[in-house]
Amino acid sequence: MLASCDANPATDTPAATPAPVRYEDYKAPPPMPSAGPISEQARRIFSDFGERWRYSDVRYIGKLVIGPDYLEIYQFDFVNPQSKHGTQLIALLWNGTEFVGRYAVNGHGSGTEAVVTGLEGATITFTCDDPPPLTVERFTFSGRNLPAKLRLCGKEASLETDGI
Numbered sequence: 001m002l003a004s005c006d007a008n009p010a011t012d013t014p015a016a017t018p019a020p021v022r023y024e025d026y027k028a029p030p031p032m033p034s035a036g037p038i039s040e041q042a043r044r045i046f047s048d049f050g051e052r053w054r055y056s057d058v059r060y061i062g063k064l065v066i067g068p069d070y071l072e073i074y075q076f077d078f079v080n081p082q083s084k085h086g087t088q089l090i091a092l093l094w095n096g097t098e099f100v101g102r103y104a105v106n107g108h109g110s111g112t113e114a115v116v117t118g119l120e121g122a123t124i125t126f127t128c129d130d131p132p133p134l135t136v137e138r139f140t141f142s143g144r145n146l147p148a149k150l151r152l153c154g155k156e157a158s159l160e161t162d163g164i
Contacts, residue, residue, distance in 0.1 A: 029127040029134070031075070031115045035062040042074065045099050046091070049163035052078050056164070061090075062119045066141055072096045073124065075116065076164060090116065091164060094144060101146055102164060103157040114152040128153040 038060050046053045061073040072093040079086035088106035093099055105114040105126065114137070118125035122142065128135040130153065137152055150157045 029115055029117050029129060032061050032117060032119065034059040036060055038074070039072075039096060041097055042072065042093060045093060045097075046074075046164055052076065052164045055079060055081055061116055064119060064122050064124060064141055066122045066143065069095055069144070071100070071141065073116070073119065076102075078164075089164065092146065099161075099163070100144070101159045101161045103150055103152075103159060105152060105157055114157075126150075126152055 038058060042060070046058065055078060057077040059075045061075055064071040064073065072095075074091040074093070076089040076091060077086065078089065087104050089102045090105050091099070091102040105116075113129045114126040115129045116124060117127040117136075121140075123138050123140040126137045126139075128137075135153055137150070139147070139150055141147075146159050148159050150159075
């Protein structure tokens with residue numbers, strides 16, 4: 001026997017739309033904490049690039065495991081001492097011994113507002129730090145050749161291989 005349409009009116013009610021989050025109530029996602037100290041090898045590699053290293057706050061984020069190898073992920077928060085403009089870079093070292101490139105993920109020149117919020121296996125997760133709706137971008141690396149461009153928060157972040 002079929003139930004009448006009015007047997008349970010609550011099941012026909014559409015789900016409530018969540019109230020929009022006001023800008024002043026929004027809390028940006030926290031970036032990943034440092035995974036430990038910067039290795040001496042990484043210090044040598046980054047210091048070869050000169051001035052940016054000296055004017056950057058650098059954190060070791062962790063590793064992406066790619067088969068038997070890995071990419072070490074470092075975040076650079078750089079502020080130019082003359083112009084006071086800054087940028088945030090994600091630098092990548094292959095097996096911790098070879099610089100393979102960087103992406104500008106925040107600030108001047110990139111136009112993005114992305115925060116590294118996760119590393120799992122060969123996948124890095126970025127979350128946009130602008131007010132809702134939140135955008136989460138995941139990129140899985142499958143080999144030594146990194147993508148020439150990542151699309152983050154509606155903008156392109158290009159791979160640069162000429163240093164920090």
